[in-house]
Amino acid sequence: MPFIPHTEEDIKAMLEAIGVASIENLFDEIPAALRGRGLPDTPPPLSEMEAARLMRERAEADGHYLNFIGAGAYEHHIPAAVWRIAARGEFHSAYTPYQAEASQGTLQVLYEYQTMMASLTEMDVANASLYDGASALAEAVLMAARAHKSAKRVLLPATVHPAYRKVVQTIVRNQGIELVGVPYAPDTGHVAPEALAPFAGQDFAALVVPQPNFFGVLEPVDELADWARANRMFTIAVVNPLALAILKPPGEWGNSGADIAVGDGQPLGIPLASGGPYFGFMACRKELVRQMPGRIVGRTVDVDGKPGYTLTLQAREQHIRRSKATSNICTNQGLMVTAATIYMALLGPQGLAQVARTCHANVLMLLGNLTAIEGVERAFSGPIFHEAVLRLKTPVAPVLRALQAQGILGGLNLAHDCPELGHALLVCATETKNEEDLMLYAGHLARIIGRRFRPAPCAIKPKP
Amino acid sequence: MPFIPHTEEDIKAMLEAIGVASIENLFDEIPAALRGRGLPDTPPPLSEMEAARLMRERAEADGHYLNFIGAGAYEHHIPAAVWRIAARGEFHSAYTPYQAEASQGTLQVLYEYQTMMASLTEMDVANASLYDGASALAEAVLMAARAHKSAKRVLLPATVHPAYRKVVQTIVRNQGIELVGVPYAPDTGHVAPEALAPFAGQDFAALVVPQPNFFGVLEPVDELADWARANRMFTIAVVNPLALAILKPPGEWGNSGADIAVGDGQPLGIPLASGGPYFGFMACRKELVRQMPGRIVGRTVDVDGKPGYTLTLQAREQHIRRSKATSNICTNQGLMVTAATIYMALLGPQGLAQVARTCHANVLMLLGNLTAIEGVERAFSGPIFHEAVLRLKTPVAPVLRALQAQGILGGLNLAHDCPELGHALLVCATETKNEEDLMLYAGHLARIIGRRFRPAPCAIKPKP
Amino acid sequence: MLIFELSRRGRRNPTQAPAAVPEVSAIPESLRRSRPPLLPEVSELDAVRHYTALSQKNFSIDTHFYPLGSCTMKYNPRACDALAMLPQFLARHPAAPDDTGQGFLACMYELQETLKEVTGMAAVSLAPMAGAQGEFSGVAMIRAYHDSRGDAARTEMLVPDAAHGTNPASAVMCGYTAREIPTDRHGNVDLAALGAAVGSRTAGLMLTNPSTLGVFESAILDIEKIVHGAGGLLYYDGANLNAILGKVKPGDMGFDVIHLNLHKTFSTPHGGGGPGAGPVGVNAKLAPFLPLPLVALEKGGYRLLGERAAPLSIGRLSAHIGNAGVLLRAYVYVRLLGAQGMRRVGEFATLNANYLMAGLKKAGFEVAFPERRASHEFIVTLKRLKEETGVAAMDVAKRLLDKGFHAPTTYFPLLVAECLLIEPTETESKQTLDAFVAAMKEILAEARADPELVKKAPHTTPVRRLDDVRAARELDLVWNPAQGE
């Protein structure tokens, strides 16, 4: 029996010890009408060998592409050591560390992770992770509303990833929180401080500030954070953690920093894998820690005074506080966080900065190559990290299809999410791309749209 | 510096502690003329990301084939758990268990492995593995010669894998041991007991008996072992360990069993991997244990009387006995043996027998399909396990090339190793093949040689 | 030792980073980071050795019997993992066109179909990323349903007092008031109290069945009538589905909405607390509200459906598709089991629980509901032991760690005093269960002979009993270089 170790002899002895004649008898408290209707549409069991063959065929059918899509999930090199260690059975097949003494491995990893995230964001504290970046933002919005007390509205700029905005909407809607949009400047592609003026002095719980924003553009975070504080709102930063190796961390935005920082941890060693599992991170000011949802690990000592780690502040959580908990979230993404912690340890501050800088240099080179093609231009003038919006003269969909036929995923078509931008395409280049890849893309694009392609004169000098 | 953790500060402090000015000074006992000529032809370092890309491209270039080659290395399903556990750092990155107390994991695995191999072969004892099957056979020949004392000749039938015969030749030649061939019966494909008659009563140290033999055919092992014993020779069995799940084990051959059993452990959970690493196993009668080369693990007790495991009988080995050692072999194939032990534990006696039976049924079905094609026939009438020789009417090489173009590796061309067989092809089908695979092969073969293919009427009933 | 304490300034793993590139002149100074983050600077060997050593400080299914009630810690087949991590699956971008993921989407679609079959529901969405998010989605659908009918008066969600804390918390996340329903002395929902509580304000009832008390609500069909009769909907918390997998379908019991914990019943690895996956199933009338995306099979191809195809959906729960890799593992698991294998899960999980309960009874332990069958789990109460010896449930739990067993769930559900909620799962052998009973028996003897030994346990773990109060009072959540060890 697959994964059931019982021998005939065992079963007999066990039934005898229980004092029943058959396993069926153990279900005798269940109304007979409900029992054993079978699973007629379920296929018969496969051996591992058969399953392997099936899955390998399916995986091969999915093929392999040269990918220039980013849009919230980024292709990075993951050192082989990361998953070799994270996949060790002792990490992989453990549950939430409820028995701290038997879970010091997981707990210490989480404490180290919290420290790393707090430091990347330069916030005071971090939790042990949430489901993903989008739901972490929703939790941050709820948290800001709880902490703010009076306001039930939150400013959510149009430069926040559209899927994040939808998720926030799904999650906060039923609690009567209103999300108010803020437009972006059509030239720079980021929120213009002027656009906030109409909201000044009003009762909002928070301003959400993405960095980089959905268009890959960098927001004027200092101004935005200062404006929010001046208007008695919390600043919620939504950041790419890898970018923080070189970008100003939320804790240092403006005169007094953001209040809550969230984001998706996927760039830190988590494979793309069609969308998950990833993990959401959340960090905040000390003063807000009791409003923070999710698990938190603390350092303490044992009866001998030896340092050790344990889940703490559980009084905020549902299994203790039930309907009065800060959130219903119970699970974290422990395994992903383990991988991310190992990833950050292997890269270190310099390594992470080199990855970030290489991404940046690569996207500039890509943009140089692509905008050297007639009829391809940048949509926005704002500074970017590793992603940017291009505008074409013709619809994007057929162009992407033609690129795909060449084995290239050329970026995300914005026709659906941002129709106001015209024929717009969001492209990304990470450190995984080399010069030939970037040239290959440009070469195919030029051919497809039937224009001449003049490679940029200097490799990493961007077109203004 | 790749894999070197030293910081500038460390280096300075270390040089100071040693009392030298530079690292270069540490090499001052080496004649200056010899030092630092550089490595001009060595390419510059790659990052892991670059290396991964290079290796992935190379792996993809090698592609993926539907494989019907056996000939000493067999494609089997390897449960995912096998290498997930064997690859754990504690097994993977340990050395030979010289410090027994710090190596009980490896040592107990080896003891369990020895037990499993002794039991599969039904021999008294087994060692902790040798390099591979072919070199294990060479060691067995040397061992028989040492134990026999008087004779320096060994009977090595033509049905032994040709590569094995070559390896034995390479290794025993310089010790003045003569290898004498024994022909096979051209009808059955195995050694006919009559063929041995000329050697009766002569001074040979051993008769080597392969089971199954190179042609996939089963040897009359009872007769051969009894003949050897009657003629004061040791019987050296060369066996496929997986086949032993259903075939008579060497320890039970004839009236008193073989004396030494060797073989390649690859079928027990080791990937094909272009030829290695695999492992050789060796088992023997109790009386011969002190002549057995290679490492051996024994069970003993610690000072508290607790059972534990340790390398034993080291007095036979080179690091103690030096020039008088039973062999120069020092290393075993510990990691492969770890995998094989886990493989055998996962399969169990029934699982292993089912794998073996499925191989057998598949090759019979394959042979049924292939010999249903006009111009394709079995070369031998002897019973087989999972491999057999086919005879075609035309040269094999172009046929195999045409199959390869269809993604099929159709078997091993015997033109080189056994020209006497005409257009002969050695084919194998393991449990990894399903009915469609077998039909696909037959369909393509029929088309290629331009003959009609009538599928066998009953799937697993063999053509006689 | 923390990884930060191993760090030395200037230590590098150049192999892991791209070659150095110039500073990022195209980013204005004011947007750049001025000092590096406090990440460790260690060698690859340091990191591997450190995290390998940490892993060894964990109990886990791969190393220990782990009878953590309500958590279904059973063997996670290695095949599920290996096959979900095939390189092409790992490499695929979530926003890549559907036609680049037909293999992946086929698995998702078939998983959706299997879950429908297994639960007896009309439609399933795989989107929720954990049980609690499944609950949220389910309750949000209930609300969307009532709202769609203009039935705005329903503001209360009924939740038995035995329910998992996520149930009332999820109800509140959806804007409901959670109203508790008491449990009767046999561990069932108190039908009279339920009858009294339902009414026009009732949005629904959230039920776990078998309940977290380890018994099956045998009056489930009565409950169904009461709730539906009052116009409420019935929510099934599927965290305990392992007890009845393949035997009984929530849909047949009359549930309108369910969530499943794939990381429990479908054996995806728990990973030290996650990730999980919490698909939701609904009957036909709630289907339009399912969270997005959904996987559809259209004209021979698989496609992700979004807002346009499902305008009434409660919406999205994650930036992409949810925990895809977890779903893939669950898919392989159901394929390895097949119908008969799934049926056996429920049977043998139940057999193991009842056998273990019988063994512990015989060893002198008091079970909470001795007159009832255990489902896949059951409760031992140590109230009397505590009174007699001062040894509490937590002490017994800690002492089990010394004996090489992970502790059962302690002090949950809250309504049974000094309780241990014990769930052996179907993948453990009789030998292991016998060894557990023997260990519990030893502890009972120790508690009587030498209570301090038990009260001071554990003695053999990497740290001994930790000071939780200090952890919460003197918050130390982030390492600070100044503080040292």
Place this chain on the structure above:
Amino acid sequence: MLIFELSRRGRRNPTQAPAAVPEVSAIPESLRRSRPPLLPEVSELDAVRHYTALSQKNFSIDTHFYPLGSCTMKYNPRACDALAMLPQFLARHPAAPDDTGQGFLACMYELQETLKEVTGMAAVSLAPMAGAQGEFSGVAMIRAYHDSRGDAARTEMLVPDAAHGTNPASAVMCGYTAREIPTDRHGNVDLAALGAAVGSRTAGLMLTNPSTLGVFESAILDIEKIVHGAGGLLYYDGANLNAILGKVKPGDMGFDVIHLNLHKTFSTPHGGGGPGAGPVGVNAKLAPFLPLPLVALEKGGYRLLGERAAPLSIGRLSAHIGNAGVLLRAYVYVRLLGAQGMRRVGEFATLNANYLMAGLKKAGFEVAFPERRASHEFIVTLKRLKEETGVAAMDVAKRLLDKGFHAPTTYFPLLVAECLLIEPTETESKQTLDAFVAAMKEILAEARADPELVKKAPHTTPVRRLDDVRAARELDLVWNPAQGE
């Protein structure tokens, strides 16, 4: 607990076996097995838990500093492993045509070329499966060379007394008599004795340089002249190449034949004792004798060469190509390092050894050759400690285990009394070396204050000191169901 003791008759993992098939009627009864082998019948969970637990009983590089002299236990990069195990590499059959393995063969060819460059030899064969098999091949080539010239009188192989035991054993495997050459008091080959030993019977000299005494034979050029002058050939045992990788080439020292231990210098995992790989390199005059197969680049394609292309070869050493997977790992390693990285290996291995030697000297330990530089390893002798306290080298080694360090090599080379051969390798940090010195210092103090504590060590390992004598006398090599635990 042995896996056999967990076994229960009838326990199965059906997922791991193909569906049952009928008995094998086509195989005569007399050739079939009549009773099943004694393999364990356990569940997948049992097996995973058992072998996971066993793994945790090992010291390894991934968990401990492992300064095992002559074994070069350095960090095995995970990338080498992961990339050698790409599915296509693992799936390829060894007898598949060369054109199905151009990617694989390109790696083999480039590895061959790099090893030539690194060692300064004219040609390399990757065929040998371990160091000892490399030695065998090398000596066999020496013999083939002399034979090819009709020089049959050369029957002696000279081997320094400090040499690894495989050296004389390999010489004997090739039909030579091994003649020992003594070491002088500085750890060098005694030149006078060597001069006296060479002659027309001399087939060659096998030398490890740096030697197993941890010093470089600085008179290597004199040795070369003496041996070559007598018509002998010079064999280089490359097990210690780590000391001089990228700094000094054996070819430049005048060696005619060498072997390398890729599982040492090229950091392939040691796997609890193997597999290894022992490629051999030769100068031009020995090239025709190289073992098979060789990898050639011809007309833009890679090809394996066999007997027809190399009729004078000493032959084959394995059924296929040798330990291909080990070679692939080594290939990735050299690519990650590049020329400069390999040079640093020698430099930092030497720096670490000399630093550790200085630290231990300062801590009060006596080193065997205090006047010499350490190469990548060095020897501590505890002769005086033994005399003073009764604590032997083995006791110190065992006590190190308690302190979380694997022991150095003990009692090798045999000519230094109570010796520890210590090799830190370049991948360990100064902090680790300092911690090791501190532990050794503690042990020294313990040996003086409480010698029994050290003599009874280890105290914290899964078993304490094992009875080796009993192991050899009452041989128990195979578990027997009757014997129980």
